[in-house]
Amino acid sequence: MGRSPCCDESGLKKGPWTPEEDEKLLQYIQKNGHGSWRTLPRLAGLNRCGKSCRLRWTNYLRPDIKRGKFSQEEEQTILHLHSVLGNKWSAIATHLPGRTDNEIKNFWNTHLKKRLIQMGFDPMTHRPRTDFFAALPQLIALAALRDQLAAGDPSPAANAQLHAATDFAGVDVAIQAAKLQYLQCLLQSAATTIASTAAAPDAEAAAMALAGDLCSPEGTRDSVAPVSMAGGQLLSCTFTDQVAAVSSEEGNQELSFGVDVDMFACHGGGGSLPPLTDVSDAGNNPGDGCSATTSSSFGVGGGESSPLPWPEFFPDDPFITDFL
DNA sequence: AATGAAGGCAACCGCAGAAGG
DNA sequence: GCCTTCTGCGGTTGCCTTCAT
16 A cells, blocks of 8 residues: 555654744745755754645645635635536635635535535536436326327327316426426436546546636626537537427417527536525625526526526426425 | 534545656 | 655545534
């Protein structure tokens, strides 16, 4: 296995640093620079291992360190960068002047991660949780319904039965079909994410390029257009065809429920979610430039507070609520 | 006021990769 | 090209503080 821990040797001190130790380290580095961390403790008169000194310096004593609460902008930056970089704390830290990777990591683990989970997102993928098994019975029922509609059973009895059902709930059926398609889209995009993550040869560079696309320097989030990535591609799928098909097959004008089809577009493969809004603080988000999306009002100061990422999709619908 | 639980954060540990001989 | 040493990174732990009962 790995080499023995450096601090095991010769009873070097571990644990919290005292003000005296801090002072010694600070003075030495200010005077001589850190040079070799290995030799620094001895030269500085510290009974610590070099590693411990380096950590103390980079995470606490460095003069350019910014302490205190993370601002909303910093929070958004972390979320965006994490959505494309993953747990690359040092890479994320380079975009947050004065913040250390350790601090960002802690902030993520204690605040942001929990909040994402609370809101029904997978903190690793930044996507809605895809625990399909819980929703399996509903999915099967919906699939059966959709097949029935698509097949257009010619028998009079079946037609009568179907018409009776659709007269009663025609719009619902079409909406349910759209929902099913939406779930399929989620599943597909999740699979694409996994595949592209594994295949990307230079994921970080691509991710940064992507981050740049998603959140421009002016802070305006570009409209979600397909963006290609090295080793994979950003998936873009819509419900347009399926919803239209259901509508036409029903032959019922009312089924063209006037939904802007772009609303159903979902984009996968490494894209980030819209900015996160604290549920407990919804409506209080001034929104930075990255907050606006074309079709999703999630996190945008629309006034309505909703725990769902895309509240305009199926508002108050137990189907989606349960699913998330 | 006492106590236990939860949250937050600093520090440690082990591994991987870079650098140097 | 191989080996050793050093540095940096990400995951995890454990202590301290705050909050709830």
